[in-house]
Amino acid sequence: MPSCIFPPALIYIGAAILVPSLRGRIRDVFILLVPVIAFAQLLTFTPGEFWTIPFLDDYQLILLKVELIRLCFAYVFVILSFLATLYALHIKQPGQHVAGLFYVGASLGVVFAGDYFTLFVFWELMAVSSAAVILSRNNRSSRHAAYRYLLVHIAGGACLMAGIVFQLAATDSIAVVTPAPGLPFYLILIGFCLNAAVPPLSAWLSDAYPEASVTGAIYLTAYTTKTAVLVLALVFSGTEILIWAGAIMTLYGVVFAMLENDIRRLLGYHIISQVGYMVCGVGLGTELAVDGATSHAFSHILYKGVLFMGAGAVIHATGRRRMSELGGILRKMPLTFILYMIGAFSIAGAPGWNGFISKSMIITAASDVHMPVIELMLVLASIGTFLSTGLKLPYYTFIAPDRGIKVGRLPKNMTAAMIGGAFLCTMFGIFPDLLYRLLPFASEYHPYTADHIFGSLGCMIATGLVFMIFARYLGGHMTITTDTDWFYRKAGNYLLRFTEGPLDNGAQAFTRFVVRSVENVTNAIYHPGSIIRTSDSSAAARGTLIQSIGIGVGLTSVVGIMYLIFFYFSV
Amino acid sequence: MSKRTYFIVIGALALVCAAEFFVHPHHTIYPWHTIPCFEAVFGGIGCVAIILVSRVLGQFFLWRTTFSVPLEQRNADTGSSTARVLNWLVESGVRVSENQPIVEIEISGNTKVLLAPARGKVVQLFADPGNELRAGETLYNIEVTHTVAEMLQKRFCGEEDAHA
Numbered sequence: 100m101p102s103c104i105f106p107p108a109l110i111y112i113g114a115a116i117l118v119p120s121l122r123g124r125i126r127d128v129f130i131l132l133v134p135v136i137a138f139a140q141l142l143t144f145t146p147g148e149f150w151t152i153p154f155l156d157d158y159q160l161i162l163l164k165v166e167l168i169r170l171c172f173a174y175v176f177v178i179l180s181f182l183a184t185l186y187a188l189h190i191k192q193p194g195q196h197v198a199g200l201f202y203v204g205a206s207l208g209v210v211f212a213g214d215y216f217t218l219f220v221f222w223e224l225m226a227v228s229s230a231a232v233i234l235s236r237n238n239r240s241s242r243h244a245a246y247r248y249l250l251v252h253i254a255g256g257a258c259l260m261a262g263i264v265f266q267l268a269a270t271d272s273i274a275v276v277t278p279a280p281g282l283p284f285y286l287i288l289i290g291f292c293l294n295a296a297v298p299p300l301s302a303w304l305s306d307a308y309p310e311a312s313v314t315g316a317i318y319l320t321a322y323t324t325k326t327a328v329l330v331l332a333l334v335f336s337g338t339e340i341l342i343w344a345g346a347i348m349t350l351y352g353v354v355f356a357m358l359e360n361d362i363r364r365l366l367g368y369h370i371i372s373q374v375g376y377m378v379c380g381v382g383l384g385t386e387l388a389v390d391g392a393t394s395h396a397f398s399h400i401l402y403k404g405v406l407f408m409g410a411g412a413v414i415h416a417t418g419r420r421r422m423s424e425l426g427g428i429l430r431k432m433p434l435t436f437i438l439y440m441i442g443a444f445s446i447a448g449a450p451g452w453n454g455f456i457s458k459s460m461i462i463t464a465a466s467d468v469h470m471p472v473i474e475l476m477l478v479l480a481s482i483g484t485f486l487s488t489g490l491k492l493p494y495y496t497f498i499a500p501d502r503g504i505k506v507g508r509l510p511k512n513m514t515a516a517m518i519g520g521a522f523l524c525t526m527f528g529i530f531p532d533l534l535y536r537l538l539p540f541a542s543e544y545h546p547y548t549a550d551h552i553f554g555s556l557g558c559m560i561a562t563g564l565v566f567m568i569f570a571r572y573l574g575g576h577m578t579i580t581t582d583t584d585w586f587y588r589k590a591g592n593y594l595l596r597f598t599e600g601p602l603d604n605g606a607q608a609f610t611r612f613v614v615r616s617v618e619n620v621t622n623a624i625y626h627p628g629s630i631i632r633t634s635d636s637s638a639a640a641r642g643t644l645i646q647s648i649g650i651g652v653g654l655t656s657v658v659g660i661m662y663l664i665f666f667y668f669s670v
Numbered sequence: 671m672s673k674r675t676y677f678i679v680i681g682a683l684a685l686v687c688a689a690e691f692f693v694h695p696h697h698t699i700y701p702w703h704t705i706p707c708f709e710a711v712f713g714g715i716g717c718v719a720i721i722l723v724s725r726v727l728g729q730f731f732l733w734r735t736t737f738s739v740p741l742e743q744r745n746a747d748t749g750s751s752t753a754r755v756l757n758w759l760v761e762s763g764v765r766v767s768e769n770q771p772i773v774e775i776e777i778s779g780n781t782k783v784l785l786a787p788a789r790g791k792v793v794q795l796f797a798d799p800g801n802e803l804r805a806g807e808t809l810y811n812i813e814v815t816h817t818v819a820e821m822l823q824k825r826f827c828g829e830e831d832a833h834a
Contacts, residue, residue, distance in 0.1 A: 239798050357724035358732060418806055421738070423823070466699045474700075475712075482713050483720045548696040553689050557710030560683045565717040567671045567679065573721070582732075 106150060106163040106211055107137045107173065108221065111180075111204025118200065119193045127188055130196055134181035137207075141173055149213065158273055161213025168393055168539040172329045173210050175397045176203065178523070179321045179404050186408055186516035187314035198231035199318045206322035210329060214273045215263045218330065222259065222294075226252035229323055236312035244310035251293070251303040259290025277334045288335060295327035295378055296371050297344050298351045302582040304371060305355070309363040309420070313411035316363060317516075320370060320407050321400045328377045328396050337384025342465075345379025346476040348372065353483030355582065357573075360421045362410045362492055366403070369446065369488055372480055373399045379477065380461040383468060386540035391460030394534050398453035398527065402445035405520035406488065409439030412517065413496060416507045422492065423574065427501025434514065436497045441521040443493060445528065447485035450555055452528035456535075456546045459555075463544070482562050489559075490566040491573055499574070683710060736793055737819045738808040740826055746805040747778045755797045755809075756781060765791045766812075773809060787822055790814035 114133040121129055150163035180203040187195060205228050208221030226249065233245040266283035267273055278284045293300040308319050335341060352372025359365040373395070380392030412435045414420050417428065429436055445452035448459065458481065465474040527534045531546055566573070690706040702708045746753045756774040760766060769785045772792070776782075786792075794811040797803055814822070 238801070239795055353720060354724045354727060355732075357720060358728040418804065424738075463697065466697075466703075469699070471700055478709075478712065479716045479720070482716045486717055486720060549693040550690070550695045551697075553686050553693055554709040557683065557686045557690065557707060558713035560679060560686060561710040561713035562717045564676075564679050564683060565714050565721070567676065569718075569721055570671065572725075 106208070107140055107177070108162075108204045108208035108211065110137050110140070111200050111207060115197045115200035115204060118197050126193070126196075130184050130200065131181065131188070133200065134177050134184065134203075138174070138177045138181075141170065141177060144170060146170070151213075154216065158216070159214065160217050161274075162208075162217055163211045164213030164275075165211065166539070167537070168332060168389070169210050169329065171393050171397060171537045171539065172325065173207060174537065175400045176207060176210065176322065176325075179400050180318075182404055182408075182516045182520050183314070183317040183321075185512050185519065186317050186411075188512040189510040190314055192235075194237075195232065195235040195312065195315050198228055198235050199315065201228035202232055202318055202322060204228075206326045209326045213275055215266065215275055216273050218275060219256070219260060219263055222326075223256050225323060225326065226256060229319060232315045232318050233307055233311045235315055236310070241310045241312070244307045248303050248307040251300075255290050255293035255300070258286055258293070262286030262288075262290055275330070275333060288338070291327050291331050291335070292344070293327075294323050295331060295374055296324055297348055297378060298371070301348070301351070301371050305359075305364050305367040305582060308367045308370075309361055313415050314513075316407050316411060317404055320366075320403045324370060324374045325377075325396050325400060328374060328381065328392060331378065332381045332389055332392055336381055336389055338382055341378050341382030342470070342473060343382075345375045345377070345382055346473050346480075348375030348378060349477060349480035350483070351375070353480050353487070356487045357483065357491075359487075360423055362413065362420060362422060362425070362496060363407065365422075365487060365492055366406050366410055369406075369484060370399075370403060372484060373403070373446065375480065376458060376461050376477060379473065380464060383461075383464050383470075385464055385468060387460060387467065387542045387544065388464035390535075390538040390540050390542045390544070391457060391464050393538055394457040395454075395461060397534060397537075398445065398457040398524070401520055401527070402442045402452070402454060402524050405438060405442030405517060405524060406446065408513065408517045408520060409435055409442060410492075410496075412509055412513055415513070416509055417504050418507075419504065422495040424502070425496045425504065426499035427497075428504055428506055429497040431504075431506040432497070432509075435509070435517070436493065438517040438521045439497075440489075440493060441524055443485075443489040445524040447489045447559060448481055448555060449485075449559060450528075450547070450552045451525070453524045453531075453534070455528060455555065456531040459546050459551065460542075460544055478558070482558060485559055485562050486566060490563060494566075494570065495574055686710065735815060735819045736811045736813045737790075737822045738796075738811050739787060739822075741775075741803045741805050741807055741809050742826070743805045745775065745777065745782065745784065746803075749778075751805040752802045753777045753805075755799055755801050755803060757799050758795055759783070760792050762792055762795050762810075765789075784809070786812070787825070788812070788814055788818050790818070 111133060114129070118126065118130060144165045146165050146167055148163065148165040149161060151159045151161050154160045180199075183199065184196070187199065190196065202225060205221045205224035209218055209225060212218035212221055230245045230249040230252070233241055233248060262278065262283050262285075263273070265281075265286060266278045269279040269281075269283055278287045289300070293303075296304040304324070308316055311319055331341065349372045352368045352370070352375060356365045356368035356372065359368060377392040377395050377399070380388040380395065383389075413425065413428065413432065416432060416435075417425065419425050441452065445454040448454040458477075462474055462477045462481075465477060535541070535544065687707040687710055695704050698704050702712075741753055743751065754776040756776050758773050759771045760773075766772065766786045766789070768787070768789050771783045772786050773784050774781055775784060791813040792810055793813045796808045796810055803809065
C-alpha cells in the first residue's frame with residue numbers, strides 16, 4: 100500500500116467536482132494548488148508501488164502501478180496542467196476548468212493503470228472530458244468539431260474494448276501486457292494508434308484542436324496523444340510496423356502543416372509530426388529509443404504548450420487566426436514573439452533547447468539499429484518542422500508587412516504561463532541531465548558534441564536560406580486542406596441523409612404495417628365476424644392505435660410472466 | 671528580405687561549414703556521418719523538396735479555396751462595434767449566388783440583411799442566432815475560386831497583398 104490516500108487521478112477528478120462551488124480568488128488559488136499537491140504526491144512515489152482493489156472475484160484492478168516510465172509522463176502531465184491552468188486563470192466560467200481538471204485526472208488514470216479494465220475506463224473518461232474541453236468554447240464550429248471528435252474516439256474506444264475482450268478470452272488476464280497475437284493484438288493496437296493520431300486515423304486532431312478555445316487548446320495538446328505513446332511504449336515496444344508508421348507520420352504532419360493557413364491547425368499538424376518521432380522510437384524498441392521517446396514526449400509537451408500559448412495569445416489579442424490575415428504585430432507583441440520563438444527553437448531541435456536533447460536520441464537510436472532510411476526521414480521531418488513552425492509561421496504572423504491590426508491587451512496570467520513554459524524548455528535544454536535521470540533505462544547519451552551542434556546549426560541555417568528565397572511564395576493561402584476526415588464527414592452526411600430519407604420512410608411504412616396488423620387482430624377479438632377492416636379516418640386510427648398498444652403491452656406482459664414462471668420452475 | 675539579411679545568413683552558414691572541417695565526427699555509422707557539411711546540404715535540398723512536394727499536393731489534390739467573410743465595421747454598431755446575429759437565411763453546404771441574402775443581423779435595434787459577396791458555396795457558419803459578434807470577426811466561410819478569394823481579401827482586409 101503506497102503512501103497516499105488515493106491515486107493522483109482521483110485528486111484531479113475530486114478537485115474538478117469541487118470547482119463549481121468556489122468563486123473568485125479562492126477558486127484561482129484552489130485550481131493552481133491542485134497540480135502542486137499532485138506533484139508533491141508524485142515525488143513520494145517509488146517504483147513498484149501498487150494500489151489494487153479486487154474486481155469480479157477473479158480479477159484485480161490496479162489503479163496505481165508505479166514504474167519509471169509512467170512516473171516520467173506523470174511529472175510532465177502535472178507540470179503542464181499547472182501551466183495550462185495558469186494560462187486559463189482569467190476565465191470566469193467554471194465549465195472549462197472543470198473539464199480541464201477532469202481531463203488531466205483521466206489521463207493520469209491511464210498513466211498509472213495497471214490493468215486493461217482501469218485503462219479502458221479512464222481512456223473513455225479522457226475522450227469525454229476532452230470533448231467537453233472543446234465544447235466549452237460553446238460556439239457553432241466548436242460544437243460540431245467536438246461532436247466529430249467524440250464520434251471518432253468512441254469508435255476507437257469500441258475497438259480497444261473489443262481488443263480487451265478478445266485478450267481476456269485468450270489469456271484470462273486483464274494485466275497491461277503485450278496482447279496475444281491475432282485479433283487482440285491488432286484491435287488494441289488500432290485503438291491506441293487512433294489516440295496517437297497515426298495516419299490515416301489522425302484527422303480528428305487537426306480538425307478538433309484548433310476549434311477549442313484559446314485556453315482549452317493547451318490542455319488538448321498534451322494528454323490524449325502522449326498517453327497513447329505511453330501505453331504503446333508499455334505494451335507494443337519493438338513492434339516493427341510502428342517504426343514505419345512513425346516515420347511516415349513525421350513527414351505527413353510536416354507536409355500538411357506546410358499547406359495550412361490557420362496558425363493553430365498548423366501547430367496541430369506538428370503534434371502529429373512530433374508524436375511520429377515517439378511512435379518511431381517505441382517501434383525501434385531499443386533502450387535508447389524508448390528513452391528517446393519518453394524524453395521527447397516530456398520535451399514535446401512543454402514546447403508544444405508554449406507554441407500553442409503563443410499562437411493563442413495572438414488570436415486572443417487580434418481576433419484573427421489565419422496567417423493570410425495576420426502580419427506586422429512584432430512591435431506590438433514583442434514578448435509573445437520571443438517566447439513563441441523559444442518554443443519554435445525547441446521543436447526544431449536547436450542546440451540549447453529541449454527538442455535538441457530528446458529528438459536526437461531517437462535519430463541516433465535509428466542509426467544504431469542500422470535503419471538509414473528511417474534516420475534520413477526523421478532528419479527531413481526535422482527540417483520541415485523548423486521551416487513551418489520556426490520560419491513560416493512567425494514570419495507571416497509577426498514580421499510580414501503590417502496590416503494595421505488592432506492588438507488588445509493580454510491578461511498577465513497568460514504571459515506568466517508562457518514565460519514558465521519557455522523557462523522550462525530552456526532549462527531542460529541547457530541541463531539535459533535533469534531530464535535524463537528520470538528516464539526508464541538511464542541510457543548513456545551525450546547530445547552536446549561538437550559535430551552534432553555544428554551539424555544541427557548548418558541544417559537550420561541552410562533551411563533558413565531556402566526559406567528566404569522562397570518566402571514570397573509560402574504565404575498563407577485562403578484554402579481548406581482536405582484530410583482524411585473528408586471520408587467520415589461525407590460518410591456522415593450520407594448516413595444522415597439515409598436515416599432521414601429511406602430509413603425513416605421505411606420505418607414509417609413498417610410502423611403503419613404493424614399498426615394495421617394489430618388493428619386487424621384487435622378487430623378480430625372485439626368484433627368477431629368482421630375480420631378485416633381498413634382504417635379510413637386518422638382519428639379512428641389513433642383511437643385504435645392506443646387500444647392496440649394497450650393490448651400489445653398486455654399480451655407481452657402475460658407472455659413474459661408465463662416465461663418467468665416456467666423459467667423459475669425449470670431451474 | 672534585405673541584402674543584409676542574406677549576407678548575414680550566408681556568412682553564418684559558411685562559418686558553420688568551415689567549422690565542421692575541423693571537428694572530428696563523434697558517432698559514425700554511415701558514410702555520410704563523416705562528410706563535412708552533409709547536414710547543411712541535406713537541409714537545403716530537403717527544404718526545397720518539402721516545399722515543392724507539399725505545394726504540388728496542395729495545388730492538385732488537397733486545397734479548396736475558402737474565404738472567411740468577416741463582419742464589416744460599417745455593419746456594426748458605431749459605439750460598441752458589435753452586431754447581433756438574428757437569423758441565418760441559408761444552411762452550411764448550400765450554393766449561393768452573388769447578393770443572395772445570407773444572414774439577418776441587428777445593429778443597435780435595426781435589422782439588416784447581409785448579402786453574399788460572391789457566388790460560391792457556404793461551408794461553415796460561425797455564429798448562432800443571438801450571438802454578439804465584434805467587427806472583424808468571421809461570420810461564415812464561403813468556398814470560392816482562388817481569384818475570387820483574392821478579390822474578396824482585398825475588399826475586406828484592405829489593399830495590402832499577403833506577399834508584399
